[in-house]
Amino acid sequence: MKTSDRISSAFAAGREASQPLVVPFITAGYPTATSTVPIVTALAASGADMIEIGMPFSDPLADGPTIQHASEVALRNGMTVGKTLEAVREIRASGTDAALILMGYCNPVFAYGVDAFIKDATQVGVDGLIIADMPPDEAGEFLVSCRAVGLSLTFLVAPNAPDDRIRKVDGASTHFSYCVSVTGVTGARSAIESRTIEFLQRMRKLSTKPFVVGFGIKKPEHVMTLGPHADGVVVGSAIIDAIESVGGAGAVVVDAVNAVSTLVAPLCAAARQATMTAQRREA
Amino acid sequence: MSEITQHAKLPDKNGRFGQFGGRFVPETLIPALSELEEAHAEAICDAEFTAELERLLCDYAGRPTPLYRARGLEDETGGATIWLKREDLLHTGAHKINNTIGQGLLARRMAKQRVIAETGAGQHGVASATVAAMFGLDCTVYMGEEDMRRQRLNVFRMELLGARVVPVSSGSRTLKDATNEAIRDWVTNVDSTFYILGSVVGPHPYPAMVRNFQSVIGREVRAQLLEAGEAPPNLLIACVGGGSNAIGLFADWLDDDINMVGVEGAGHGIDTASHSATLSRGAIGILHGTRSYLLQDNDGQVQLPHSISAGLDYPGVGPQHSHLKETGRVTYTSVTDSQAVLALQRLSRCEGIIPALESAHAIAKLYEMAETNSIGESDRVVVCLSGRGDKDVEVVTEHLDAHPEEDLR
Ligand SMILES: Cc1ncc(COP(=O)(O)O)c(C=O)c1O
Numbered sequence: 118m119k120t121s122d123r124i125s126s127a128f129a130a131g132r133e134a135s136q137p138l139v140v141p142f143i144t145a146g147y148p149t150a151t152s153t154v155p156i157v158t159a160l161a162a163s164g165a166d167m168i169e170i171g172m173p174f175s176d177p178l179a180d181g182p183t184i185q186h187a188s189e190v191a192l193r194n195g196m197t198v199g200k201t202l203e204a205v206r207e208i209r210a211s212g213t214d215a216a217l218i219l220m221g222y223c224n225p226v227f228a229y230g231v232d233a234f235i236k237d238a239t240q241v242g243v244d245g246l247i248i249a250d251m252p253p254d255e256a257g258e259f260l261v262s263c264r265a266v267g268l269s270l271t272f273l274v275a276p277n278a279p280d281d282r283i284r285k286v287d288g289a290s291t292h293f294s295y296c297v298s299v300t301g302v303t304g305a306r307s308a309i310e311s312r313t314i315e316f317l318q319r320m321r322k323l324s325t326k327p328f329v330v331g332f333g334i335k336k337p338e339h340v341m342t343l344g345p346h347a348d349g350v351v352v353g354s355a356i357i358d359a360i361e362s363v364g365g366a367g368a369v370v371v372d373a374v375n376a377v378s379t380l381v382a383p384l385c386a387a388a389r390q391a392t393m394t395a396q397r398r399e400a
Numbered sequence: 401m402s403e404i405t406q407h408a409k410l411p412d413k414n415g416r417f418g419q420f421g422g423r424f425v426p427e428t429l430i431p432a433l434s435e436l437e438e439a440h441a442e443a444i445c446d447a448e449f450t451a452e453l454e455r456l457l458c459d460y461a462g463r464p465t466p467l468y469r470a471r472g473l474e475d476e477t478g479g480a481t482i483w484l485k486r487e488d489l490l491h492t493g494a495h496k497i498n499n500t501i502g503q504g505l506l507a508r509r510m511a512k513q514r515v516i517a518e519t520g521a522g523q524h525g526v527a528s529a530t531v532a533a534m535f536g537l538d539c540t541v542y543m544g545e546e547d548m549r550r551q552r553l554n555v556f557r558m559e560l561l562g563a564r565v566v567p568v569s570s571g572s573r574t575l576k577d578a579t580n581e582a583i584r585d586w587v588t589n590v591d592s593t594f595y596i597l598g599s600v601v602g603p604h605p606y607p608a609m610v611r612n613f614q615s616v617i618g619r620e621v622r623a624q625l626l627e628a629g630e631a632p633p634n635l636l637i638a639c640v641g642g643g644s645n646a647i648g649l650f651a652d653w654l655d656d657d658i659n660m661v662g663v664e665g666a667g668h669g670i671d672t673a674s675h676s677a678t679l680s681r682g683a684i685g686i687l688h689g690t691r692s693y694l695l696q697d698n699d700g701q702v703q704l705p706h707s708i709s710a711g712l713d714y715p716g717v718g719p720q721h722s723h724l725k726e727t728g729r730v731t732y733t734s735v736t737d738s739q740a741v742l743a744l745q746r747l748s749r750c751e752g753i754i755p756a757l758e759s760a761h762a763i764a765k766l767y768e769m770a771e772t773n774s775i776g777e778s779d780r781v782v783v784c785l786s787g788r789g790d791k792d793v794e795v796v797t798e799h800l801d802a803h804p805e806e807d808l809r
Binding site for chain 1: 414422423424425426427428430431432570571576577580583584587588589590591683685686687688689694696698699700701702
């Protein structure tokens with residue numbers, strides 16, 4: 118399938134079924150140097166139509182302790198941008214057709230070289246990018262280069278943004294936007310705050326694109342609560358926690374794969390029950 | 401001349417100094433940075449704000465600081481005329497308070513009840529805690545565990561001042577990681593909290609705002625020389641960690657035809673892996689919201705810097721310094737840990753002034769320039785003595801115990 122068509126068809130399928138996508142996140146190179154390919158293929162097999170793969174950075178300032186830890190382990194395992202792209206190539210070679218989104222920070226991408234990165238990412242079968250410390254105001258040439266090759270670029274939308282800012286950020290995203298559930302860093306929170314739902318309702322009015330919501334989503338009930346208000350829910354730190362519970366950096370890859378599948382299956386089941394709002398279906 | 405004059409106009413409206421600077425931060429901080437930019441722009445045009453800033457700099461911090469003609473140092477260095485700009489005599493012992501008073505006033509103006517800060521040497525943390533105490537604001541300071549060990553005295557001072565000092569154990573456990581943690585706190589508590597950043601780094605408007613608050617240093621030098629009937633200097637020297645005392649001295653002089661030298665920490669030597677000479681040895685990258693020179697590996701991972709001086713132990717540098725390097729307006733160089741420790745001892749003996757290890761880097765460069773005859777009788781030099789050395793006696797003692805051949809006692 119052509120790059121970024123996978124994104125459109127993932128959202129289209131979700132909309133058809135009136136159910137939000139479950140979008141798992143895993144840091145490349147965590148828990149081991151060779152675990153990324155089996156984990157991502159298992160996630161796809163568990164029903165994830167879109168998967169985020171984190172490119173580790175030494176200074177992940179949008180991340181809480183859990184993903185910071187995963188990044189540290191991954192860097193210790195020797196993970197690089199180049200090796201992350203290599204893992205994507207292998208994932209595609211194994212026949213996985215889920216939309217794959219790389220998530221990371223500016224510096225490793227710029228060090229790789231923007232043009233080379235965009236070219237190589239497209240070539241190995243990456244569908245989209247999220248760069249946590251690159252707001253649209255700083256994306257200028259990067260965005261143009263992505264557009265030129267059909268690589269999707271997603272910007273984060275924050276709940277404290279005024280309406281006009283939300284429109285601007287959402288407008289800059291290629292296919293979909295990513296709503297940050299609360300002001301703060303990534304990490305599993307115990308409860309969903311009511312203002313998150315208010316934010317998503319505001320987003321629904323202002324946005325012209327599908328959007329996912331992430332940061333702090335961990336349990337099936339979170340998916341049930343937020344799912345109706347978004348086109349997808351991202352689950353990140355909970356995945357890392359699940360792998361930590363079977364040994365983290367010392368985990369056997371099969372155990373990590375099982376832990377992740379065991380976590381994601383009930384989340385996908387919850388998503389099937391979380392019917393998206395009527396408003397969305399009409400959109 | 402037109403090239404030079406442009407420096408005063410920077411940054412542009414996007415917070416850029418040429419290709420450097422900008423606002424590479426998580427989206428959550430964008431509204432807060434815009435709000436801060438506006439509040440700062442309004443405040444500096446408000447006569448009441450500037451009058452209060454001036455009053456506090458004078459009555460509370462102790463400005464103007466003396467411009468001291470260092471004849472003992474002149475004798476030692478063979479002829480150049482040398483002035484020391486005595487920022488070490490300010491309340492809390494370093495130039496950092498020029499900035500924290502400014503930002504503290506802004507925090508109050510923006511009705512924020514809580515301030516946070518990162519700190520390396522502890523000087524900025526102490527200056528933030530001090531101002532928070534004076535204004536009655538709740539204060540949290542992030543400090544790397546390694547720095548808490550190196551700068552125990554300053555940890556105690558911050559706690560006495562009522563601040564909460566949060567140890568940071570990630571990464572290199574120094575200033576870089578304390579800054580990550582402060583930014584994470586700000587992302588989380590952005591509505592209630594003002595982030596008092598301690599140098600001319602970070603996302604726009606911090607590099608411009610901190611420069612504005614520190615530029616009182618260079619303006620005073622100009623006024624003091626004029627008043628003394630002295631001709632202008634032809635050389636300015638300052639140490640560069642993030643670069644705030646250096647920009648503070650340089651800013652008012654960028655349009656003048658004089659030389660400027662910024663001195664970074666060469667640690668064990670710039671050809672080793674242990675230094676913090678970002679401008680001399682780094683590559684352009686993005687850290688803590690700004691595009692600037694950065695110590696990093698080929699994969700774009702930030703490298704651990706080293707300097708005996710905690711205040712210089714930072715892998716990045718202010719974006720304006722990167723621009724001043726690129727345009728050739730300022731020369732950036734470095735001295736080693738050993739050179740700095742020697743300079744600290746020599747200045748203590750010849751002038752009766754114990755400088756901070758950071759400031760000792762600037763003094764060491766002066767000695768080196770004298771020894772290589774790069775300066776002589778016709779030169780008129782102003783060195784920024786950014787802080788006093790009390791905080792460093794433990795570290796210096798440790799260094800001298802390990803290197804008895806460098807001990808002047
Ligand atoms: C006395 C002193 N000088 C210099 C510095 C370095 O900072 P900057 O380069 O921003 O002046 C510090 C930082 O802690 C300091 O305490």
